[in-house]
Amino acid sequence: MKTSSTLPPLVWPCCVAVAAASFFHFSVAAAAAVTALPAAPAQHEHQEFEATLSAPYHGEQRGLDARTFTLSFDYPGLRARRGVHWRLELVAPNGRLVARWQGRATLNGRPLDVPVRWQGKLGSRPPVPGVYKVRLRAASGSEEVEQSWDIAVGNPAAPALPAFAPLPGRRGVLQAAPAPGALPYTVYYGNLHSQTSHSDGGAALDACKGAQDPQTAPFGPDAAFPYAREHGLDMLMVSEHNHMFDGSDGTNAGADPDAAKALYRSGLETARAFSEQHRDFLALYGMEWGVISNGGHLNIFNSDELLGWEKNGKGELLADTLSPRNDYGALYTLMRKQGWIGQFNHPSAKDQFKVNGVPLAYTADGDEAMALCEVMNTSAFSTNDREGETRRSNFEAACNKLLEAGYHVAFSSNQDNHCANWGASYTNRTAVLIPNGEPLNRDSFVAALKARRVFATMDKDAQIVLSANGHLMGERFENRGPLQLSVQFANGAGRQAATVAIMEGVPGRNGTVTQLTDAATATIVPKPGPHFYYAKLTQDDGRVLWSAPVWVEQAADES
Incomplete structure (x- = not known):
């Protein structure tokens, strides 16, 4: 079946395995109109619309720019069919839109890949050489995702x-010792976002189909740290969902507060002990605070206190310290007071990290506390353990909004692993610069984050x-x-x-x-x-x- 195009005749529509779509008015109303069958109510923390774009950087043959883009859609935990409305655009180096593909698809509980073929021409002519942008906009119900990647066309200099x-x-x-004239730092590569069985991660690769029911998977931090070290990482952050220490994705009325707090302390102790036994590796343990719905996830790297808002049936707080749900202004203030450092995880520019109703809102306390912004992640539910995952998300637009709001954040690139492949799904890393001669430990790591001596890379x-x-x-x-x-x-x-x-x-x-x-x-x-x-x-x-x-x-x- 064919997609439709609204550009001049020089742009040829592409054949893909989706239903024909009329002119794509990208809005919530239009997207909702094509969503004929609603999804089941959200059951899990990660039950949200996911859309990624794989755009090969080079054409398939030297001198020929033809290639196939792959649109990947998913809705973890979906129990009913759900419609997706998508548009793919090719933007020339001068900012001009030169090609468009669009269509509809239906999710039915399994990941869906939609191939979009580009023959490498604009009409009958080869495109002007340069770096082009491929941009995906997709909607499912009221949820929208935008992704973009650059591609090389021709042979740009x-x-x-x-x-x-x-x-x-x-x-x-790169080399074993500093070169003459080198900067006085050593670079360490790590993955600063992952989960284990202390929350909704830690499943064996052959059994991992998404997020796990909290505290049901077999592998915890004691498995994650040696795995990451054996796979060449210098650092791993195990960032457990702060509201799952009661063993549920909701609120467990019968939960024991002492057990929840003891589990968090056990993770801290596991990280401390592993780092002491392996001085060449930094094991970090902390929390991914918040919820997706009307919220946003962020990591706190150096808190020895479990933060939370849930209470059991007796009214007992299931955490060490009260931090009201979705109150980011109050959280930033607490973090600054305690000297805790954070990272914005997979940020959305639409409705996350609100303060006084404003998404991505700036506060002076937040500026002090939040040091990193994830600019790129691999799929949280990847089972790839050979660094070959193709589903990758780009969050540069949201990070730029945080920078423009006034935040002093550096970029990070992580994997959000929920399966037992910590740091191994792709070659991306967050790199941290530590002064030569200083040991790699939590103190030097936090100092580097506070100084924003960090870069993000898709190549380790x-x-x-x-x-x-x-x-x-x-x-x-x-x-x-x-x-x-x-x-x-x-x-x-x-x-x-x-x-x-x-x-x-x-x-x-x-x-x-x-x-x-x-x-x-x-x-x-x-x-x-x-x-x-x-x-x-x-x-x-x-x-x-x-x-x-x-x-x-x-x-x-x-x-």
């Missing part, structure tokens, strides 16, 4: 990059560093006169940079982050006032790296 003495890694991925063998007038990414500084920005990159497996971009925004403006340049170096004189800049680099295999931003307060010229 590779960027020139400044010389870079790579940072040493614990496992000597790669590094990216952004500097500005000698200041390292993550820093905040005042500047007068010219500002020189420089992007440095290295890859221990021989991959090269295909494209690079320096992005620019204004904290507190609540506007749009834009591309400053497609070069690896730039010298500019910013307008007086606050600015932030970060680097985004795509390798020749399509894997992307994001630096942490630098934040610059530009002084007015007194001349």
